[in-house]
Amino acid sequence: DAGITQSPRYKITETGRQVTLMCHQTWSHSYMFWYRQDLGHGLRLIYYSAAADITDKGEVPDGYVVSRSKTENFPLTLESATRSQTSVYFCASASRQYGQYFGPGTRLTVT
Amino acid sequence: AQSVTQLGSHVSVSEGALVLLRCNYSSSVPPYLFWYVQYPNQGLQLLLKYTSAATLVKGINGFEAEFKKSETSFHLTKPSAHMSDAAEYFCAVSVDTGNQFYFGTGTSLTVIP
Numbered sequence: 564d565a566g567i568t569q570s571p572r573y574k575i576t577e578t579g580r581q582v583t584l585m586c587h588q589t590w591s592h593s594y595m596f597w598y599r600q601d602l603g604h605g606l607r608l609i610y611y612s613a614a615a616d617i618t619d620k621g622e623v624p625d626g627y628v629v630s631r632s633k634t635e636n637f638p639l640t641l642e643s644a645t646r647s648q649t650s651v652y653f654c655a656s657a658s659r660q661y662g663q664y665f666g667p668g669t670r671l672t673v674t
Numbered sequence: 675a676q677s678v679t680q681l682g683s684h685v686s687v688s689e690g691a692l693v694l695l696r697c698n699y700s701s702s703v704p705p706y707l708f709w710y711v712q713y714p715n716q717g718l719q720l721l722l723k724y725t726s727a728a729t730l731v732k733g734i735n736g737f738e739a740e741f742k743k744s745e746t747s748f749h750l751t752k753p754s755a756h757m758s759d760a761a762e763y764f765c766a767v768s769v770d771t772g773n774q775f776y777f778g779t780g781t782s783l784t785v786i787p
Contacts, residue, residue, distance in 0.1 A: 596774070603683075605764060605779035606718075621774070653717055662708055662768075663775055665717035 569654050569666040576644050577674055584639045584669050586654030594657040595637040597629065599650040600668075606653065612637055644673045676701045676767045680778035688786045693752040695781045697765030700746060705767045707748040708775070709739055712762040724748060735759070760785045
């Protein structure tokens with residue numbers, strides 16, 4: 564199916580563990596984004612990518628790592644999860660004509 | 675630099691009443707402006723976008739927004755609220771439709787029967 568998918572949809576992990584959130588899009592959009600959504604903060608940009616092998620920091624990048632070896636995939640890794648990283652994470656890809664398409668989100672809980 | 679301010683984190687309207695959600699932006703260049711809607715436990719869905727064509731933009735579900743450069747505003751309206759409109763609404767600004775977006779903190783719309 565065409566679109567943007569995220570996995571897992573729900574994840575519970577312990578403090579200090581490494582977690583990777585996956586994002587896959589089928590449109591071959593150049594730009595991809597990772598946001599976190601927290602009550603009272605709206606959506607905050609973590610990292611974005613303009614193309615394969617090109618990534619850049621957003622507003623809140625600390626504690627996160629991204630890679631983009633293929634255009635369609637944009638995984639987000641929490642190298643050592645902290646409780647403050649409990650959030651809902653959204654991946655998005657963008658086209659000039661339409662704007663940003665969002666995935667369904669991953670709800671991450673760090674205990 | 676670009677930024678967005680959404681006035682009112684919570685708005686309540688009666689079913690059938692006018693919906694008005696406020697968005698003001700700042701941008702150093704001509705902006706692209708967007709409204710997104712988020713239903714519970716879902717991702718964001720594009721309602722409408724302004725990309726320097728007509729200043730009055732019509733979107734899905736009967737929503738529209740007007741770009742007012744002099745007021746740096748892009749308020750979202752709907753003439754008659756429906757129960758199904760209850761959701762979180764986000765305004766966003768960008769210098770390019772395919773580029774980095776800056777989101778407001780969102781407005782939660784409650785529709786009272």
